[in-house]
Amino acid sequence: MKFSLEVWRQPAGDAAGTFTSYEVDEISPDSSFLEMLDILNERLTESGGEPIAFDSDCREGICGMCSLVIDGQAHGPQRATTTCQLYMRQFDDGAQITIEPFRSGAFPVVRDLVVDRSAFDRILRAGGYVTVHSGPKPDPNDIPVEPEVAEKAIDAACCIGCGACVAACPNGAAMLYTAAKVSHLALLPQGQPERFARVQRMTEQMQKEGFGSCRNYGECEAQCPKAISIDFIGRMNRDLLRAKVTQPIDFRGDMKTQ
Amino acid sequence: MDLDAKIPDGPIAQKWTQHKDAIRLVGPRNRPHYRVIVVGTGLAGASAASSMAAMGYQVECFCFQDSPRRAHSIAAQGGINASKNYRNDGDSTFRLFSDTQKGGDYRSREANVWRLAELSTAIIDQAVAQGVPFAREYGGMLANRSFGGVLVERTFYCRGETGQQLLLGANSALAREIGAGHVKMHTRTEFLDLVVADGRARGIVVRDLVTGAISSYAADAVVLASGGYTNVFNLSTNARGCNVTATWRAHKRGAGFANPCYVQIHPTGIPAAGEHQSKLTLMSESLRNDARIWVPKQKHDTRAPGEIPEAERYYYLEERYPRFGNLVPRDVASRNAKDVCDAGLGVGPTGFGVYLDFRDAIAENGIETIDERYGNIFDMYNRITAEDPRETPMRIYPAPHYAMGGLWVDYDLMTTLPGLFAIGEANFSDHGANRLGASSMMQCLADGYFVLPITIGDYLxxxxxxxxxxxxAAFGDTEREVGERISKLLSTTGTKPVDAFHRELGSLMMDECGITRNEAGLRNAIEKIPELRERFWREVRVPGSGASFNQSLEQAGRLADFLEFAELMCHDALDRDESCGCHFREEHQTEDGETLRNDEDFAHVSVWEHNAVGTEPTLHKEPLEFEALPLAQRNYKT
Known part of the structure; x- marks a missing residue:
């Protein structure tokens, strides 16, 4: 197969970027999108050029490292699919394809198609955990969990943290990511003690990072490679409201050292 | 080289408890003064870093990915073993221990394996407390599935994404410690060398992958949790970034490398489609619970699978191994797949594939049940191959998957270099010559949550x-060497991209040091690898500069290390003149083609000492003793 690519090139975070055109041919329909870029990069290297920088690692749709906007859609045209799991057979022979990085003020470009998504990690650090040390714990069967609840929790927990929701959102909101993290733990009995402090801290950090606000466009769910439902955003908002109305911001300040 | 494993005295079931009581500890007031470096943030690294930080140590943690959550543990699919005996089917610590010993073909250290089995149940408790959403039964109890090589159901799982959930659990603990200021996290930062002074590990030299800056970090101990070296085959189930650099550079600085020839070739990978392929995708081993594996009886049969009548299908595993059938251990399954394909019975465009068929399971259990179990794996397969396993059988072929070998460690997980520890897949550890399914995550988390945080105190x-x-001065010297190496890579004047050499190395290693090996092939590889290495340094082109984000440079550095390491792997495979587990030397097999061990001469761990690149390494041996479980021939047939 043969493709005309328009690729965003930007030598460094503080440099100006531009679209550059490339022609690639002799591509197998069984190549993944990233393998097509690998081939282009090998050819660029051989001909004395600079290969295109892009992130990828596991190449099986789970690590969340790959991050391209392809023809205006995060991870490209196939629903519920990461870029690394997108195959060239999904495109017409001879197609023109535009490739950009995930764009958002909170995701600064590092180089070419590579962005900095560390804002997501900072949201997680603000509260996306259950406070437990390593060591002896109760037997899990002492606290039964309905299978439906465990399933729902996995529906949220299967978020791969790629940032497609942010890239897809016209406002650049990180609500789906944050909601998935909050809901996973809010659903499970283990997450209850810190439930309301967690939702407040994580949403607060999310705002500090400069992500936009949610206007219910629903683009995040449509472009999420794991098809995570925006119902989780509603769930998070309900928890946030409950937290604000009924729970003090942080009652740990009253704990006395013994 | 001192290979005292420091195995505690006493009966095997008491060793760990007694050892914990006997070793020295660092008190809570002193811990904040000690600094520990952890390289890697997979299950082992994240669990170790978070556990030690929570105890009070200052931890500096490094990963090359943009976030610690992306380490390749995240891709583990099937599950994690624990001898909880929730199914009341006779499971126990002893059974998990003996299954692991037997699965590893009696090439692991008994005391370590017992400890692993003993700690397995605590891992599940720990993960659930963190909020890992394991699958539950209708009554709310944890669910179990069975896995290859064992006769009990002891595997805990979260759909086909167990590794993801366990890593997110460990990563959430790590995130908490980073947030609290106990762990300093360095993302997009690659380990490039170990700093050794007065015979002890003192710190590391790293490169900031964004700015290209080279810098040093000093610490009271260094922990490598940098994973395995299976990408030496180029095409493997590992992530593209997985590499041998950390363990190889540590080896060059004096740490013994144990059993490098033990590599597991997983039986259920998707066959490669062509040269463009960048990695092999694994289909979870759990599929073998419900699917039947077969090939056409007729050679080079080009009919569609649905058109091949029952009588013309060869269910080779069920016929050859009636008791375990499709659930034989991974090495047995892989070798048999290669065997039928080499005999011309393979399927698919390349002829290197066998069918994994769900037809009977769907007829028996209904499509809903099967979909519930494997739906996401079916979808993944469909995306890659454009075929739906619900309608047509999957095609699978063995794929290099896991490295049992790694840095030699004693019972405390310390390498031969004092102050340098290795955990998870990076050490040679507990899996002997073959790892059983659902055991890798168990080992990573046992090391990280429960073993290292205690044993490191004894050294500190x-x-x-x-x-x-x-x-x-040792830091300055090491930094300078790292800088020179980078300059050398950047000043190469060739034209070929790094990947071209990686493909060449991979195919050589797959041919000569892969599913089966023989003396002539290994000698051939030992001769060819230095030639390839020399050509690499002459003909490669590494574009760009060292002072910027440069992925070609990263790849080139990693491949340069693989090109040295591959030679060691072949030396080890050549020296181990027996077959055991995944190491199948064609010269040593039983009449029916099974591995034939030689316990007289090879019941030891082979530990290699580095001399110089291109010269023969020196072999040292740690003898293995078998007290709790006497040596026996593996037999999955009756």
Missing amino acids: SRHPYGEMDTSH
């Missing part, structure tokens, strides 16, 4: 904290 307590900082 014997030395004052903050003994050395980066102003010591």
Whole structure:
């Protein structure tokens, strides 16, 4: 197969970027999108050029490292699919394809198609955990969990943290990511003690990072490679409201050292 | 090389408890003064870093990915073993221990394997407390599935994404410690060398992958949790970034490398489609619970699978191994797949594939049940191959998957280099010559949550904290060597991309040091690898500069290390003149083609000492003793 690519090139975070055109041919329909870029990069290297920088690692749709906007859609045209799991057979022979990085003020470009998504990690650090040390714990069967609840929790927990929701959102909101993290733990009995402090801290950090606000466009769910439902955003908002109305911001300040 | 494994005395079931009681500890007031470096943030690294930080140690943690959550543990699919005996089917610590020993073909250290089995149940408790959403039964109890090589159901799982959920659990603990300021996290930062002074590990030299800056970090101990070296085959189930650099550079600085020839070739990978392929995708081993594996009886049969009548299908595993059938251990399954394909019975465009068929399971259990179990794996397969396993059988072929070999460690997980520890897949550890399914995550988390945080205290307590900082000459010297190596890579004047050499190395290693090996092939590889290495340095082109984000440079550095390491792997495979587990030497097989061990001469761990690149390494041996479970021939047939 043969493709005309328009690729965003930007030598460094503080440099100006531009679209550059490339022609690639002799591509197998069984190549993944990233393998097509690998081939282009090998050819660029051989001909004395600079290969295109892009992130990828596991190449099986789970690590969340790959991050391209392809023809205006995060991870490209196939629903519920990461870029690394997108195959060239999904495109017409001879197609023109535009490739950009995930764009958002909170995701600064590092180089070419590579962005900095560390804002997501900072949201997680603000509260996306259950406070437990390593060591002896109760037997899990002492606290039964309905299978439906465990399933729902996995529906949220299967978020791969790629940032497609942010890239897809016209406002650049990180609500789906944050909601998935909050809901996973809010659903499970283990997450209850810190439930309301967690939702407040994580949403607060999310705002500090400069992500936009949610206007219910629903683009995040449509472009999420794991098809995570925006119902989780509603769930998070309900928890946030409950937290604000009924729970003090942080009652740990009253704990006395013994 | 001192290979005292420091295995505690006493009956095997008491060793770990007694050892914990006997070793020295660092008190809570002193811990904040000690600094520990952890390289890697997979299950082992994240669990170790978070556990040690929570105890009070200062932890500096490094990963090359943009976030610690992306380490390749995240891709583990099937599950994690624990001898909880929730199914009341006779499971126990002893059974998990003996299954692991037997699965590893009696090439692991008994005391370590017992400890692993003993700690397995605590891992599940720990993960659930963190909020890992394991699958539950209708009554709310944890669900189990069975896995290859065992006769009990002891595998815990979260759909086909167990690794993801366990890593997110460990990563959430790590995130908490980073947030609290106990762990300093360095993302997009690659380990490039170990700093050794006065015979002890003192710190590391790293490169910031965004700015290209090279810098040093000093610590009281260094922990490598940098994973395995299976990408030496180029095409493997590992992530593209997985590499041998950390363990190889540590080896060159004096750490013994144990059993490098033990590599597991997983039986259920998707066959490669062509040269463009960048990695092999694994289909979870759990599929073998419900699917039947077969090939056409007729050679080079080009009919569609649905058109091949039952009588013309060869269910080779069920016929050859009636008791375990499709659930034989991974090495047995892989070798048999290669065997039928080499005999011309393979399917698919390349002829290197066998069918994994769900037809009977769907007829028996209904499509809903099967979909519930494997739906996401079916979808993944469909995306890659454009075929739906619900309608047509999957095609699978063995794929290099896991490295049992790694840095030699004693019972405390310390390498031969004092102050340098290795955990998870990076050490040679507990899996002998073959790892059973659902055991890798168990080992990573046992090491990280429960073993290292305690045993490292014994080493630390014997030395004052903050003994050395980066102003010591050893740091400057190591930094300079790292810088020179990078300059050398950037000043190559060839035209070929790095990947071209990686493909060449991979195919050589797959041919000569892969599913089966023989003396002539290994000698051939030992001759060819230095030639390839020399051509690499002459013909490669590494574009760009060292002072910027440069992925070609990263790849080139990693491949340069693989090109040295591959030779060691072949030396080890050549020296081990027996077959055991995944190491199948064609010269040593039983009449029916099974591995034939030689316990007389090879019941030892082979530990290699580095001399110089291109010269023969020196072999040292740690003899293995078998007290709790006497040596026996593996037999999955009756």
